[in-house]
Amino acid sequence: MDLQYFILKNESQHKIKPDNEARIVWANDSLKQKTEYAIVYLHGFSASQEEGNPVHRNIAKQFGCNLYLSRLAEHGIDTADALINFTPDKLWESAKEAYAIGKQLGNKVILMGTSTGGTLALQLAAAYPDVAGLILLSPNIAINDPNAWLLNDHWGLQIARLVKRSKFNAIPFTNPKYKQYWNDQYRLEAIAELEELLETTMNANTFSKVNQPVLTLYYYRDEKNQDKVVKVSAMKEMFAQLATPSDKKKMIAIPNAGNHVLGSSIVSHDIITPQNEITSFLTSVMQLKPIK
Template sequence: MFNHTITWVIIVLLIIVITYFVGPVPPKPVYSTEWPKVPADFSELEAYIAAREDSLPVRKDNQARILWHDSIPRMTEYSFVYLHGFSGSYRDGYPVNVNVADTFGANIYLARWADHGLRPSHSLEHFTPETAWESAREALAIGSRIGKKVIVMSTSTGGTLGFQLAAKFPDSVFALINMSPNLKDDVPGTFLLNSPWGMELAMLVSLGDSRELQHEEPEASQYWDTIYPARALVNLQALVSTVVKKETFEQVTCPVQTLYYHKNMFEEDERVEVNKIPRVHKQLATPAAMEETVALDTPGTHFIGSDIKSKDYRAAQREIIRFCREKLQMKVK
């Protein structure tokens, strides 16, 4: 009787294991390396960006835009491209992004990922790793139109995309400045979203087809997507897992600065695993003298460059300006 019971238990377990591994798996993303075509004329470039943003249900002040230094449309020696994080906007790194560009007399393109910053019923509706990558590639192309040397600045998963840009377009990225890059989610079990039944797990975690988030800061709901499809979490994990690889980092040769919040083991970034950051930097092909990691103990948040979220965004701003002056030899204007 005992042996019979054991046999049935083993059979049931085998069925469960087989069912799991033959379950639906999210498709592997395919990342194009084609250089996007954007207008060369400044007026046409602005019109191109505005036409797309105006054609979509973009929430107030979430639109992509170029901020010209001194409000004059002309190419500057350096330009910044800012890539926000998943479900975020330019405000997840503002005012640091804009202040740094202004400090060095540089134009800056504040990108908006595809399907981000839209009114709730449309938020992240068609988000995929490929659409995020397409947005990043176009942002780099626009940055190349408005500045001779492009510095990609980012927050969170914008940093994931930034590393990919530097790896695939090494001649077009002058430097990377990453604020709290998403190299690994700090939520236990996140990797399961990219495994068989990942979509079903995402729906289980979200308690339905959609995920709804609450922010402590009233202003945050305008600049972060607070309701979006559960499948977006699966696509986010697919993006991170297919980009964050040794072969990606080994192709990065440009100067790199990575900043993150860490005070102690109990007070540190609550969204990404910061202990992975130094390990990733060791894999870069960047000369040791031109790469650095900076732990900040005062921001108190993942969003170290945001005046909405951070207790001390100026700490990040000071370190970035120092890096630009000392490592990149940029002059304050």
């Protein structure tokens, strides 16, 4: 079956918000042929492919890579009950499918993930040794909330509903584009499921199986100005536990990002530095060559 037809058929089964669809961005749109490296972008929880734009597109273009922009399970759907059916298993299955599509697009696959997309990239690298490398943008190893574990406790959901006085978690936003590409509100059940995913996968057992090249970028300027969504300390613990040789892994702070999301021109205050760091990593560590 034609790959683009397969993706279109999959996406047509859902009422998807505008421009949230999964898609292939071909290195050569007229030839549509396999490239040496393909990049698979895995977006974060309650987000979409736009969360990495323009960084993912620019990097793919710079190195002549086919790019697959995934839409992970239950995301990007036009519904009043956003993420009501979200589960770790569904998310994992959609991540595996994204990787399988990536393997059709390139001889080698680099995974680029933001936040929970980074969680999934680590899982995939641990499960599939043929993953070529990881670019982790603010990977979600642990939620930056001391009460996050409560959500996955027996009464967690009921407590959350009492505290929020709602069945939803609402995200205050100022940019109208945010609502198109992220969920401005979603069901609390989904956060409990997300916590389950993190507690069961983001551990030494997973990290010790990752030996591929890894670039980790994160927002940190000082103790007051840092990622408020996920824990920087947990990222550092993950990084130390990777089996990747020390000369093949880099962890770099992006002090001027001002936001958890690093690759989106909608919310990040600095997309140039992450893009430059990715370029440097791909050329110096992974030996990719930018196309002329």
